[in-house]
Each structure stands twice: as structure tokens, then as C-alpha cells.
Amino acid sequence: xxxxxxxxxxxxxxxxxxxxxxxxxxxxxxxxxxxxxxxxxxxxxxxxxxxxxxxxxxxxxxxxxxxxxxxxxxxxxxxxxxxxxxxxxxxxxxxxxxxxxxxxxxxxxxxxxxxxxxxxxxxxxxxxxxxxxxxxxxxxxxxxxxxxxxxxxxxxxxxxxxxxxxxxxxxxxxxxxxxxxxxxxxxxxxxxxxxxxxxxxxxxxxxxxxxxxxxxxxxxxxxxxxxxxxxxxxxxxxxxxxxxxxxxxxxxxxxxxxxxxxxxxxxxxxxxxxxxxxxxx
Amino acid sequence: xxxxxxxxxxxxxxxxxxxxxxxxxxxxxxxxxxxxxxxxxxxxxxxxxxxxxxxxxxxxxxxxxxxxxxxxxxxxxxxxxxxxxxxxxxxxxxxxxxxxxxxxxxxxxxxxxxxxxxxxxxxxxxxxxxxxxxxxxxxxxxxxxxxxxxxxxxxxxxxxxxxxxxxxxxxxxxxxxxxxxxxxxxxxxxxxxxxxxxxxxxxxxxxxxxxxxxxxxxxxxxxxxxxxxxxxxxxxxxxxxxxxxxxxxxxxxxxxxxxxxxxxxxxxxxxxxxxxxxxxxxxxxxxxxxxxxxxxxxxxxxxxxxxxxxxxxxxxxxxxx
Numbered sequence: 117x118x119x120x121x122x123x124x125x126x127x128x129x130x131x132x133x134x135x136x137x138x139x140x141x142x143x144x145x146x147x148x149x150x151x152x153x154x155x156x157x158x159x160x161x162x163x164x165x166x167x168x169x170x171x172x173x174x175x176x177x178x179x180x181x182x183x184x185x186x187x188x189x190x191x192x193x194x195x196x197x198x199x200x201x202x203x204x205x206x207x208x209x210x211x212x213x214x215x216x217x218x219x220x221x222x223x224x225x226x227x228x229x230x231x232x233x234x235x236x237x238x239x240x241x242x243x244x245x246x247x248x249x250x251x252x253x254x255x256x257x258x259x260x261x262x263x264x265x266x267x268x269x270x271x272x273x274x275x276x277x278x279x280x281x282x283x284x285x286x287x288x289x290x291x292x293x294x295x296x297x298x299x300x301x302x303x304x305x306x307x308x309x310x311x312x313x314x315x316x317x318x319x320x321x322x323x324x325x326x327x328x329x330x331x332x333x334x335x336x337x338x339x340x341x342x343x344x345x346x347x348x349x350x351x352x353x354x355x356x357x358x359x360x361x362x363x364x365x366x367x368x369x370x371x372x373x374x375x376x377x378x379x380x381x382x383x384x385x386x387x388x389x390x391x392x393x394x395x396x397x
Numbered sequence: 398x399x400x401x402x403x404x405x406x407x408x409x410x411x412x413x414x415x416x417x418x419x420x421x422x423x424x425x426x427x428x429x430x431x432x433x434x435x436x437x438x439x440x441x442x443x444x445x446x447x448x449x450x451x452x453x454x455x456x457x458x459x460x461x462x463x464x465x466x467x468x469x470x471x472x473x474x475x476x477x478x479x480x481x482x483x484x485x486x487x488x489x490x491x492x493x494x495x496x497x498x499x500x501x502x503x504x505x506x507x508x509x510x511x512x513x514x515x516x517x518x519x520x521x522x523x524x525x526x527x528x529x530x531x532x533x534x535x536x537x538x539x540x541x542x543x544x545x546x547x548x549x550x551x552x553x554x555x556x557x558x559x560x561x562x563x564x565x566x567x568x569x570x571x572x573x574x575x576x577x578x579x580x581x582x583x584x585x586x587x588x589x590x591x592x593x594x595x596x597x598x599x600x601x602x603x604x605x606x607x608x609x610x611x612x613x614x615x616x617x618x619x620x621x622x623x624x625x626x627x628x629x630x631x632x633x634x635x636x637x638x639x640x641x642x643x644x645x646x647x648x649x650x651x652x653x654x655x656x657x658x659x660x661x662x663x664x665x666x667x668x669x670x671x672x673x674x675x676x677x678x679x680x681x682x683x684x685x686x687x688x689x690x691x692x693x694x695x696x697x698x699x700x701x702x703x704x705x706x707x708x709x710x711x712x713x714x715x716x717x718x
Contacts, residue, residue, distance in 0.1 A: 171507040175539040182541045185589055194592040194620075195585040196613055198669040203585070377616035381674040381682060384619050387626075388635045390681050 140305055141274040144265065148312045151257045152320055159329040162249045172218045176355050179216035183207050183362050187369040192376050200373055208366050211359035218355070250329070258313070265309050266292070272305040273298075418454035421447055426460060442468065449481060453488050461485060476502075480511045487515075492523045510540050521553065529553060537586075544590045548597070551583035555604060577608030578668060595624040595642055602649055611663045613671040615653035619682075621646035638696045639689050645717050647689045651710065654683035 169177075186193075186203055193200055210216055271293050281289070281300045290298065292306035303311075320328050385391040425448030449464035465478075465485055472478050479502055486495045496519050502512040513536050520529040533550050537543060554576055584601045591597060602617030625643045626634050639647050657663055657679055664673040673679070687706065690713055694702040697716060703709050 168506050169508055171539055174508050178539065178541055185541070189589065189592050194588040194598065196616070196669050196671055198671075199582065199585040202582075203589075377620045380616055380619040380623055381678045384622055385678060385681055385685065387623075388685055389633075390685055 138274075140269050140272055141308065144261075144269075144274075144305065144308055145312055147261065148309070148316060149319065151261065152316060153323065155253055155257060156320070156324050156328050158253050159250055162246070162253065176216055176218040179211075179355075180358060180362060183211070183366055187365060190369040190373045193373055194376055196375055196377065197373070200375070201370070204366055204370050204373075208363050211363050211366075214356055214359065216355070216359065262306075262309065265305055269305040273302045274305055274308050275303050277301040277303060415454065418451040421451040422455045422457065422460075425451060429460065429463065442471065446477075446481065450484070453484060456488075458485075458488060461488075476506070476509055476511060479509075480515060483512065483515050487519060487522075492519055495519050496523075508539075510536065510543070514543075514546065517549075526553060541586075542590060544587050544597075547583050547587040547590065548600075551580040551587070551600070551604070554580040554583060555607070577604055580604050581608060581610075581669075595621050598624065599642060599646060599649075602646070605669075606649065606653065608668060609663075609666075610668045610671065611653050611656050612667045612673045613669050615650060615657070615674070615682075616671060618646045618649035618653060622650065639693045640696075644690075644693050647686050647693070648710075648713055648717055650682060651686040651690055654679055654686060655706070655710075658683060 186200070186207070190200070195203075214220070273293065276299075277289075279301070283300060285300050288310075289300060289307045290302060290304045291310065293302075293304040382391060425444065428444070429448065445464050445468055449461050449468070452458070452461035452464065462485070465481060468481065469478050483495060483498055483502070486498055496516065499512050499516040499519065502509055503516070513532070517529050517533045517536065520526075520532060530550070530553050533546060533553065537546050537550060540546070581601065581604055584597065584604060587597050588601060598617055598621045602614050602621060605611075605614035605617055622643060625641075625646065626639065627637055657673065667673070674682070687709070690709060691702045694709065694713060694716070703712060
């Protein structure tokens with residue numbers, strides 16, 4: 117015993133704990149998988165179905181698409197000039213008058229509508245609450261598991277990796293075991309928890325399919341992304357302003373307009389070799 | 398199939414008693430007997446829906462009801478099922494009852510496009526064309542991207558004479574062209590939404606022909622030719638044989654050029670102010686289309702085509718149908 121170096125001593129201690137380590141290694145993994153799956157189903161239950169929008173709101177949102185569609189083909193438009201002009205000018209007029217606005221055309225002297233405060237707007241509040249709920253479902257079980265591991269298995273060494281590693285991995289694999297001399301190949305319980313935490317996503321995808329919400333490491337990397345995503349549509353866009361801007365685009369597209377059928381007669385005749393100019397293939 | 402396209406398909410459903418539905422029906426019933434649908438997962442439910450529609454098409458209400466029961470049990474409250482139930486009701490209930498059903502659906506969710514479309518088609522079947530046009534226009538004003546809807550609106554305008562604003566009715570000729578002008582406007586929206594589809598162009602050209610706008614029609618027919626002839630193949634276009642849509646378009650070109658050559662008045666009376674091609678181009682196009690039609694005739698019938706133009710047109714008119 118006196119001849120053994122501290123290093124060897126640690127090694128033999130590790131082998132001792134390794135035997136019990138097997139009984140910790142698998143429970144941690146199994147518990148984490150179970151919690152992940154449970155979390156997936158809880159999130160599914162918490163998700164409220166998307167709110168149905170009234171007809172007028174949809175009309176307002178989609179009005180811009182109309183102008184985008186007519187602009188998309190304007191340089192080689194499929195429709196003849198009179199029809200193009202009538203559609204384009206009708207749209208432009210409607211945008212100017214605010215026909216497509218949800219609440220009807222704006223009054224002349226009414227103050228410009230300000231974007232509602234997301235904290236007082238109940239619609240936006242719902243979205244934020246949903247984000248918070250998901251966050252809670254993620255945070256709470258992870259905190260519980262981490263506390264459980266820290267309390268019962270602190271300093272446990274669970275497995276020995278079958279390959280050598282450099283010293284740099286020490287902080288990754290031996291968290292919670294502050295022993296400078298121990299071989300890097302030993303993995304501590306807390307480190308095993310973190311490895312699972314970041315590595316189980318692939319397994320969840322196998323079990324629950326691609327669009328699962330079991331993986332908590334994703335939320336961890338972008339803590340407020342989920343909440344921000346949901347809050348976004350709640351933010352009021354000023355469609356009146358958007359419509360006014362779109363009028364310029366429409367005018368520009370009208371300048372570019374040319375009908376696909378404008379010279380189609382000459383084109384066909386050339387193609388069929390009835391007109392000099394282009395040699396038919 | 399995602400929800401939007403399925404809903405659109407359901408919305409555009411119309412009983413046709415087609416051969417295809419018969420096939421679907423016969424195959425489907427055998428599967429239904431063995432409970433084969435339930436084992437297939439999501440695809441099975443899709444197939445079950447198709448079977449229900451096919452059964453309705455074949456007037457077999459018993460099978461349709463069985464399918465519906467299974468589907469409704471699995472997906473309670475789904476808008477797609479609501480729509481299917483509506484279609485089932487259309488088969489037996491009076492139009493008023495069905496209309497009320499759709500109205501209720503729309504009241505619960507005013508943005509239910511599928512129920513809205515079904516309502517239009519019920520209105521149309523009841524003969525209330527003016528209300529159908531009104532509803533469909535409102536629907537398209539909200540859901541602009543529904544190509545099928547625009548085509549149906551064009552069809553409604555072209556097939557009915559009741560609904561034209563009173564101001565425009567001064568004489569019969571005006572009435573006709575006003576109808577078709579409205580149809581053309583609807584079709585132009587369909588063209589904008591799906592500029593890659595030559596069949597919409599063909600429909601536009603044919604409607605323009607009916608509206609008496611021959612120069613516009615000619616240009617549109619030529620555009621169809623330009624789109625559909627196989628100019629990427631090995632044979633040069635002038636040696637190819639027009640078939641299908643190209644043949645139909647050439648036939649249209651021929652009709653247009655003939656009318657333009659015989660009635661010079663039409664050159665300048667275009668409702669859309671479409672300038673006519675130069676007179677030399679028109680006569681060359683006339684020659685070219687005759688030659689194309691003869692080639693096609695030779696290919697289909699394997700005999701030399703009739704000598705006179707009139708006969709050729711008459712014979713081809715029966716072939717193209």
C-alpha cells in the first residue's frame with residue numbers, strides 16, 4: 117500500500133465504485149429518456165390549437181399576395197394589356213383607399229394606430245404564456261434530475277472509456293470529481309448526465325419522429341427563441357403602410373409589363389420557318 | 398397530401414359518375430370488407446375518404462355511410478370530415494337543409510374555405526346562379542390563390558345569362574360579349590396564378606373566340622401552340638405532328654384566321670383593343686395552320702385529307718372533340 121502511487125490508489129478506488137456504477141449508469145439514462153418522452157407528450161397537451169382568424173383578417177393578410185402574384189410575371193405577363201391594366205390599377209386604387217384593411221378604410225382625422233403593447237394585448241399574452249409553459253416543462257424536470265444525481269451519486273465514477281483521451285477532456289468527462297490525478301478515461305456521474313442531455317436527441321427522433329419536443333438541449337441553446345417565435349405574429353403590422361408601399365411596386369411592375377402574346381405571331385412563323393430571319397432547327 | 402390541397406380538392410368535388418370512380422369503388426369495397434384500411438395508417442384514411450367519395454359518385458350510400466362513420470369516429474371535429482358529411486348530405490337531403498348545414502359551419506368558423514366553396518356549388522345546383530356568383534366572388538376576394546375557384550367563376554359567367562349587371566344589357570350581342578368579358582376577367586386571374594398551365598390559355602382563347610374578340614383569341618391560341626409544341630425534341634417544329642392540345646390550338650388558329658380573312662371588320666373590333674397581326678402574317682398563319690391540320694389528319698386517319706378547307710374544318714371538329 118505504501119508503495120502505491122496516489123494515481124494507482126485512485127485507480128483502484130475507481131474500480132471499486134465502478135461495480136456500483138453500473139447500477140447508476142443505466143438508471144440515469146433510462147430516467148432521462150423517460151422524462152424526455154413524457155415531456156414530449158406534455159408539450160403536445162399544452163399546445164393550444166392555432167386561433168381561427170376571422171375572414172376580414174385573412175383578407176387583409178393575403179391582399180399583398182395578390183399584388184405579388186401580378187408583379188411576379190409582369191415582364192412576361194400571360195394576360196393581355198387591357199386586363200393587366202384593369203387588375204393592376206384596381207389593386208392600386210384599393211390599396212390607396214384601404215379597401216382591404218380589416219377595420220375598413222381609415223378615417224381622415226383618426227390618429228395613426230399604434231402597435232398594441234404585447235404585455236397588455238391578450239392575444240399576444242396567450243402566445244407568451246404558451247412559450248413560458250414549454251419552458252417550464254423543460255426546466256423543471258431537468259433541474260430535478262440534476263439535483264437527484266448531485267444528491268445521491270455525487271462523485272460517482274460510472275464507466276471507463278475504452279480509448280485514451282487527452283487531458284483536455286478532463287473537465288468534460290469528470291465534472292463533480294475534482295481529482296487531478298485520475299485518468300481522463302473515467303466518466304463521472306454528472307458528466308454522464310450532460311452527455312445524455314446533449315446526445316439523446318437522435319434517440320428521441322427514432323422513437324418520436326422528427327418533429328418532437330422531447331429534446332431539451334435545443335431549448336437550452338436558445339432559451340427565449342421559442343417564446344419569441346410565438347410572440348411574433350401577435351405583433352401588429354401596419355398593413356396600411358405596407359399597402360401604400362406596395363403601390364409603388366405595382367407602378368414599377370406596370371412599367372416593366374409586356375405581354376407574352378405581343379409578337380407571338382411572328383415568333384411562331386419564324387419557328388415554323390415561314391418567315392425569313394431565324395433558321396429553324 | 399397536406400390539408401390545404403385536400404380541402405381544395407374536396408371543395409371542388411362534383412359528382413361525375415366517371416369510370417375512374419367505379420374502379421376506385423370496386424377495389425375499395427373489397428378492402429373495406431376485410432378492414433384493410435385500418436391497418437395502413439394515414440394513407441389508409443386517405444384511401445377511405447376517396448372510397449367514400451367514389452361510393453357517393455356511384456350512388457352507393459350504404460358504403461359511403463360506412464366509410465364516413467369510420468372516418469368521423471377517428472377524426473372528430475376535423476373540417477375535412479365536416480366537408481365530407483356535407484357532401485354526403487347533398488346526396489339525399491334537400492338543398493335548403495344542406496345550405497343551412499354549411500351556413501352553420503361558416504358561422505362557427507368564417508374562414509372555412511372548403512365549406513364556403515361547397516355552399517357555392519349547392520347554390521349553383523339550386524339554380525341561384527346570381528347568389529353563387531356573389532358568394533364565389535367574395536370567396537376569391539379573400540382566398541385569391543384558389544385557381545379552381547377562378548375557373549369555376551369563369552364557367553359560371555360563361556354558362557349563365559341571368560347574372561350580368563343590368564346596365565350592360567342593351568341588346569343580345571352586347572349581353573353575350575359582356576358575359577364572356579366577365580369570364581375572361583376571371584380566367585385572367587387563373588392565368589396569373591398558374592402561368593405555366595397551357596390548358597388555361599386554351600380556355601382563355603376559346604372564351605375570347607366566343608366573345609367575338611378574334612384577334613385576342615388568335616394570339617392566345619398561338620401562345621398555346623408556342624407552349625405546347627415539342628420544340629426540345631429532335632424533329633424541328635415544322636416536321637412534328639400536332640396532337641392533343643397543340644392540335645386543338647392549331648384548329649383555333651385556323652378558325653380565327655379564316656374569320657379574320659373573311660370579315661375584315663373583326664380586325665379592328667377587338668373588345669380588348671388587341672392589335673391584329675399584319676395582313677401578310679395572317680395569311681401565312683392561315684396557310685401554316687391548314688398545313689398543320691392536314692398533317693394531323695393524315696396521322697390520325699391515315700388517308701388524304703379532304704381538299705376543301707370547309708370540309709377539313711368540319712371533319713376535324715368531330716375529331717378534336
